[in-house]
Amino acid sequence: xxxxxxxxxxxxxxxxxxxxxxxxxxxxxxATIQKNYERSVSKGRLSRADMQMRMNLIKTTTSYTDLSxxxxxxxAVFENPExxxxxxxxxxxxxKPGAILATNTSYQNIDEIAAVTSRPQDVxxxxxxxxxxxxxxxxxVRAKKTADDVIATAMSLTKTIKKVPVLAxxxxxxxxxxxxxxxxxxxxxxxxxxATPQQIDGAANDxxxxxxxxxxxxxxxxxxxxxxxRARDDSEDALAFLPSELMYExxxxxxxxxxxxxxxxxxxxxxxxxxxxxxxxxxEAERRGIKQKEFSDEDIVDRLTYALVNExxxxxxxxxxxxxxxxxITYIYGYGFPAYKGGPMFYxxxxxxxxxxxxxxxxxxxxxxxxxxxxxxxKKLAQAGxxxxxxxxxx
Numbered sequence: 001x002x003x004x005x006x007x008x009x010x011x012x013x014x015x016x017x018x019x020x021x022x023x024x025x026x027x028x029x030x031a032t033i034q035k036n037y038e039r040s041v042s043k044g045r046l047s048r049a050d051m052q053m054r055m056n057l058i059k060t061t062t063s064y065t066d067l068s069x070x071x072x073x074x075x076a077v078f079e080n081p082e083x084x085x086x087x088x089x090x091x092x093x094x095x096k097p098g099a100i101l102a103t104n105t106s107y108q109n110i111d112e113i114a115a116v117t118s119r120p121q122d123v124x125x126x127x128x129x130x131x132x133x134x135x136x137x138x139x140x141v142r143a144k145k146t147a148d149d150v151i152a153t154a155m156s157l158t159k160t161i162k163k164v165p166v167l168a169x170x171x172x173x174x175x176x177x178x179x180x181x182x183x184x185x186x187x188x189x190x191x192x193x194x195a196t197p198q199q200i201d202g203a204a205n206d207x208x209x210x211x212x213x214x215x216x217x218x219x220x221x222x223x224x225x226x227x228x229x230r231a232r233d234d235s236e237d238a239l240a241f242l243p244s245e246l247m248y249e250x251x252x253x254x255x256x257x258x259x260x261x262x263x264x265x266x267x268x269x270x271x272x273x274x275x276x277x278x279x280x281x282x283x284e285a286e287r288r289g290i291k292q293k294e295f296s297d298e299d300i301v302d303r304l305t306y307a308l309v310n311e312x313x314x315x316x317x318x319x320x321x322x323x324x325x326x327x328x329i330t331y332i333y334g335y336g337f338p339a340y341k342g343g344p345m346f347y348x349x350x351x352x353x354x355x356x357x358x359x360x361x362x363x364x365x366x367x368x369x370x371x372x373x374x375x376x377x378x379k380k381l382a383q384a385g386x387x388x389x390x391x392x393x394x395x
Contacts, residue, residue, distance in 0.1 A: 001104060002076040003033045004132030010054040011133065012161045017059045017066060026060040033058065036133065064094045072157075074126055076104040079228065084108060085116045092117035100150055102126040106177050107228060110143040110170050120145040124154060127174060128163075129334045137334035138163040139174050164333050166326045172232075175321050176330045179344075182307040182371070184225070184241070187213035189368050190300060191243040192285050194292030197261040198273050203297040204304060210336025213304065214261040215271065218254035222247045222261075240371060242288075243281050250280070290367055303363060306356055308337075308344040313375035316391065324388040345388045353382040 006016045020026045034055060040046040067073055073095060075087050084103060091101050101123045103113055114123035125141025140154045151167070158165035168174040173181060190200055191214075201212020217225060226248045229237050238245065247253070247260055254260035255269055263274040285292055312327045321327050328343020341347045348356055357379060363372045381391060 001128065001130060001132055003029045003036075004130065004134075005074055005076060005104065005128055006058050007033055007036065007054070007133035008128070008161050008163075010057040013057070014161070015057045015059070017061055017070065019061050019064065019067060021062065023060075023062060026062070030058070030060065064090050067091065068094050069096055070099060072100045072102065074102045074104055076128075079105065079107060081108050081112065084113050088113050088123070089116045092119060098122070100124070100153065102154070104128055107173050109172075110141055111145075114143050114145060121147040122150055124150055125168075125170075125174070126154060127176075129176075135334065136162075136164045137176070137330060138165050139168050139176060139330070139334075140165050141168050141170060141174055143170055164329060166330050167322060168326075169320045171315075171318070171320050175315055175327060176334050178315060178320070179308050179311045179327070179331070180335065182311045183304060184213055184217065184244075185237065185371060186303045186307045186368075187217075188241045188243045189371065190295060190303065191281050192290055192292075193295075193366065193368070194285075195295045195300060196273075196278050199295070199297070200300055200304075203300040206297060207301045207305070208338025208341060217244065218260035218262055218264075218271075221254050221256060223253040239367070242284065246280055246284060247277070252277075302359055305344060305347065306360055306363075309348040309356060310360070310372075310375050310378060312345050312348075313378040313381075313388070316388070317375060317377035322393075324391065349387040349389055353378060353387060354385070357382040 002018065006018050009016045018026060018029060020029065037046065037051040037054065041048055041051050073091055075084060075091070077083050077087055084105065088101060088103070095101065097119075099122065101117065101119070103110060103123070103125050104127060105113070105125060106127060110123065110125045114120035117123060120143065123143055124146045125139065125143070127139035127141060129135035129137050138158050140151065140158070142151055155165050155167070166175060171178060173179075187200055191197065197214040201215050204212040211219070222244055226241075226244055229241060243261075251257060252259040252261075255264050258264050258266055259274065261277055262271045264271060282292065308331065312321075312324070315321045315327065316324060324345035325343075327345050328337075331337035331343050332339045337343055342350070357374055360372050360374055363369075377391070381388065
């Protein structure tokens with residue numbers, strides 16, 4: 001992630017200093033960056049001279065003091081809040097007054113990270129999406145004490161580095177990943193109740209999603225999702241995400257281990273259906289007394305998309321996102337929602353919020369029932385016969 005962010009700034013002609021703990025790690029990081037650029041050169045997308053110019057803009061260091069005069073720092077260490085706080089405490093000591101201190105966290109509480117510094121007004125989230133040098137979306141996350149000029153600077157910067165910004169407030173997962181949690185929960189519940197990975201992903205693909213949810217889980221790493229959920233200690237989600245837990249316990253972490261919800265060719269990474277996955281989930285469902293059934297593709301698509309819509313409504317109601325459009329942009333540019341359907345909130349308006357609310361009631365059966373509680377805002381708008389596009393903010 002750090003390398004991808006560095007490439008993003010170098011591509012815009014902005015000098016970058018990469019800080020790592022060791023020279024060995026820096027060498028590996030630079031080698032990966034060069035390999036990515038070489039790939040672009042081989043495909044004719046970049047000249048060798050331009051590649052060298054961009055590589056020359058990326059400097060490396062293992063000393064925090066080399067960041068003493070930078071205007072912006074973006075922390076991209078792994079998702080451990082204590083490690084992030086330690087990094088920000090060090091940055092607070094060495095960075096000049098007025099420097100913007102940003103975290104690339106996907107989930108963590110930025111208010112708590114900012115609190116370890118003497119300058120919380122200069123701290124915010126800049127959540128890039130992987131690979132950072134390719135993906136257009138950038139969540140700009142305002143913490144409680146982030147100053148207006150810091151937000152304005154960050155939003156302006158996104159244009160310079162050719163990203164599409166969305167402003168969010170602090171909550172677990174912000175806009176995109178907070179909505180992705182119920183989306184993935186539904187996919188796992190569908191598996192428990194009788195659908196197969198290929199059926200779920202196939203229905204999502206036919207709807208227009210760039211990738212189905214279970215293929216995404218394999219790509220991102222099943223172990224990453226399991227670790228994040230266990231850190232939250234949510235026993236209800238442990239049951240709902242039981243298929244992911246089963247894959248984890250079998251050492252099936254996804255593409256990186258050659259097996260997840262699918263099996264993968266070690267050379268080509270071609271995805272293949274694995275009947276052992278279906279058998280394992282079916283046996284566990286039977287052991288737990290979960291009755292399986294058949295689902296139509298329409299059932300699957302409705303459950304997946306309405307999970308996004310319902311959580312999106314909660315996000316609007318809580319003021320995490322300012323507008324329905326921000327949610328739609330997040331999902332089109334960051335999660336592969338079909339652009340021609342306008343994003344989940346626009347799509348919901350076309351379906352009709354009343355129709356969605358009625359459809360959700362039919363999902364309130366079996367083990368899924370407790371996970372289909374309609375958003376207060378969804379109910380309010382549906383009962384008034386209004387749309388998300390007519391919503392004008394919190395009241």
